[in-house]
Amino acid sequence: MRRxxxxxxxxxxxxxxxxxxxxxxxxxxAELALVHAIPQLKDVFLSExxxxxxxxxxxxSTERLADWLRARTDIDISIELPVGPPARVVARAxxxxxxxVAGTSSLDPASVGPMTRRIARKxxxxxxxxxxxxxxxxxxxxxxxxxxxxxxxxxxxxxxLAPDSEVTVVYSLPVRFDTLLEESGxxxxxxxxxxxxxxxxxKEALEAFTSPWxxxxxxxxxxxxxxxxxxxxxxxxxxxxxxxxxxxASADSxxxxxxxxxxxxxxxxxxxxxxxxxxxxxxx
Numbered sequence: 001m002r003r004x005x006x007x008x009x010x011x012x013x014x015x016x017x018x019x020x021x022x023x024x025x026x027x028x029x030a031e032l033a034l035v036h037a038i039p040q041l042k043d044v045f046l047s048e049x050x051x052x053x054x055x056x057x058x059x060x061s062t063e064r065l066a067d068w069l070r071a072r073t074d075i076d077i078s079i080e081l082p083v084g085p086p087a088r089v090v091a092r093a094x095x096x097x098x099x100x101v102a103g104t105s106s107l108d109p110a111s112v113g114p115m116t117r118r119i120a121r122k123x124x125x126x127x128x129x130x131x132x133x134x135x136x137x138x139x140x141x142x143x144x145x146x147x148x149x150x151x152x153x154x155x156x157x158x159x160x161l162a163p164d165s166e167v168t169v170v171y172s173l174p175v176r177f178d179t180l181l182e183e184s185g186x187x188x189x190x191x192x193x194x195x196x197x198x199x200x201x202x203k204e205a206l207e208a209f210t211s212p213w214x215x216x217x218x219x220x221x222x223x224x225x226x227x228x229x230x231x232x233x234x235x236x237x238x239x240x241x242x243x244x245x246x247x248x249a250s251a252d253s254x255x256x257x258x259x260x261x262x263x264x265x266x267x268x269x270x271x272x273x274x275x276x277x278x279x280x281x282x283x284x
Contacts, residue, residue, distance in 0.1 A: 001024075001025075001028035001029075001030045001098040001099070001160070001161075002028075002030050002031065002098060003030055003031050003032075003033065003096060003097045003098055004021050004024050004025040004028075004030050004031070004032050004033070004097060004098065004099055004101060005021075005032075005033050005035055005090070005093055005094040005097040005099070005100045005101065005125075006018050006020075006021035006022075006032065006033070006034050006035065006100075006101045006102075007035055007037075007086075007090045007100060007101065007102040007103070007115075007116075007119065008034050008035065008036050008062060008065060008103075009036060009037075009086075009103075010057075010058065010061055011103070013103045013104065013130075014061075014065060014103070015065065015068070016103060016130055016132075016133055016134065017101055017102060017103040017130050018034060018065055018068075018069055019069070019072075019134050020101055020128065020130045020134040020271070021034075021101040022069050022072065022073055022075070022077075023134055023136070023137055024099065024101065024128070024137075024161065025073075025075050026073055026075055027137050027163075028098075029075075030075070030098065031075065031076040031077075031078070032069070032075055032076065032077045032078070033077075033078045033079070033080055033093070033097070034062055034065060034066055034069075034077065034078070034079050034080070035080045035081075035082065035089070035090055035093045035094075036058050036059075036061070036062040036079070036080070036081055037081075037082055037083075037084065037085070037086035037089045037090055038054075038055055038058055038081055038082070038083045038084075039083075039084075039085075039086070040083060040084055040085070041054065055081070058081065059079075059081055062079050062081065063079060066079055080093055086115055087115055087118035087119045087121075087122055088122060090102070090119050090123075091119055091122040091123040091124070091125075094123055094125040095124060095125065097125050098125065098126065099125060099126045099127070099128055099161065099273075100119060100123055100125050100126070100127050100128070101127075101128045101130060102115070102116040102119055102127060102128070102129055102130070103116065103129070103130050104116065104129065104130065104131050116129050116265075117262070117265065117266075120246065120261070120265060120274050123276070124276055125276060126157050126161075126273065126274065126275050126276050127273065127274045127276075128161075128241075128271060128272070128273045129265060129271060129272045129273075129274070130271050131268075131269070131270060131271050131272070132240065132270060132271055137162060137164065137165070138161070138162040138165050138240050138241045138271070139162075139164075139165050139166065139240060140165060140166050140168075140237060140238060140239045140240055140241075141158050141161075141162050141165045141166065141167045141168070141239060141240070141241045141242075141243060142167075142168050142170060142230060142233055142234055142237065142239040142241070142242045142243070143155050143158045143167060143168070143169045143170065143217075143242075143243045143244075144170050144171075144172070144226055144230045144242065144243070144244045144260065144264060145169055145170070145171055145206075145209065145245075146171070146172075146226070146260070147171060147205060147206070147209050148245075150245045150246075150247050150277035150278075151244075151245045151277070152209075152245075153245050153275045153276065153277045153278065154243045154244055154245040154273075154275040154277075155167075155169060155210065155213060155217065155243075156275075157243060157273065157275035158241075158243040158273070158275070159213065159216060159217075161241075161243075161273065162241065165241075166218070167213075167216060167217045167218070168217065168218045168219070168220055168233070168237065168239075169206065169209075169210050169217050169218070169219050169220070170219075170220045170221075170222060170229065170230060170233055171202055171205075171206045171209075171219075171220075171221050171222070172222050172223075172224060172225065172226040172228075172229040172230070173198060173199060173202050173221055173222065173223050173224075174225075175195075175223050175224055177194075177198075178191055178194075178195065181194060195223075199221055199223070202221045203219070203221050206219045206221060207219060220233065226260045226263070226264070227260060227263035227264055227267055230242055230244075230264055230268060231264075231267055231268055231269065234268055234269055234270050235269060239270055240270050240271060241270060241271045241272070241273060242264055242268040242270055242271070242272050242273070243272075243273040243274075243275060244260060244261045244264045244265075244272070244273075244274060244275070245258070245261065245274075245275050245276075245277040246258060246261050246274050246275065246276055246277055247261070247277045261274050
C-alpha cells in the first residue's frame with residue numbers, strides 16, 4: 001500500500017476519518033492525502049469576495065487538520081482542494097490510491113450518508129467508511145462472501161488492509177427455501193434434514209473457497225439474509241471492521257455497488273470496507 005486518501009469536510013467527524021486514515025497509512029508506510037472537495041460556486045450569484053472567503057475557510061480548516069495529524073505521525077501528509085461535486089472529485093482523487101477513507105453522516109454518525117454511498121458507487125478504489133472513533137489498527141475483521149469470484153477480492157483486501165487482525169469469513173445460507181419446500185409438500189423432518197445437509201455442504205464449499213488463505217482466516221456459515229447475518233456476527237464477535245465486495249454473484253457488469261454491499265454499508269454497527277471487485281463498467 002502506497003497511498004491513502006481521506007475524504008474530509010467541515011463536519012465534526014473529520015478528525016475521526018483523518019485519524020483512521022492516518023492509522024492505516026502508518027501501518028503500511030503509505031503517504032496520506034487529505035482531500036477536501038470545494039463545491040462549484042458558479043451560477044449562484046455569489047460575489048468574488050464571498051467565494052474567496054468560502055474557499056479560504058475550507059483550506060484553512062484542512063491545513064489545521066493536517067497539522068493536527070502531523071503532530072501525531074511522521075508519515076507524509078498532503079492536502080488537495082479540488083473543485084467540483086464532492087463524490088466525483090474524491091473518486092477522481094482516489095484513482096491512484098490504494099484505499100479511500102470516508103465518514104458517516106454528519107447528521108447521524110450511526111448512518112452512512114449519501115456522500116459516502118456515492119463515493120462507493122463512483123470509485124474504482126477500495127473504500128473504508130468510518131463509524132467508530134479510531135484508536136488502534138483493526139483487530140477483528142469480518143468478511144462477507146457469497147462464494148463468487150468477485151467476493152474473493154474482499155478476503156484479499158481484508159488481509160492486506162489489516163494483516164495482523166483476526167479475520168473471519170462468513171457465508172450466509174439462504175433460508176427462503178424452507179418455505180418453498182413446505183409449500184411443495186415436504187414434511188418438517190424432511191425440511192430439517194435438507195437444512196442440515198445444505199449447511200454441511202455450505203461449510204465444505206466455504207472451506208474450499210478459502211483454502212488459499214487457510215492458515216490466516218476462520219470460516220463461519222450462518223443462516224439468513226447476508227445483511228442480517230453480518231450484523232449479528234459483528235455484534236457477537238465485537239468486530240471492528242466488516243468487509244464486502246462491491247459486487248457479488250448476483251450482479252452484472254452494469255452494477256457498480258451491489259445490494260448486499262449497500263445493506264452492509266448502511267447497517268453494520270462497525271466500520272465497513274467495500275472492496276473493489278474490478279471489472280469494466282460500460283454504458284449500453
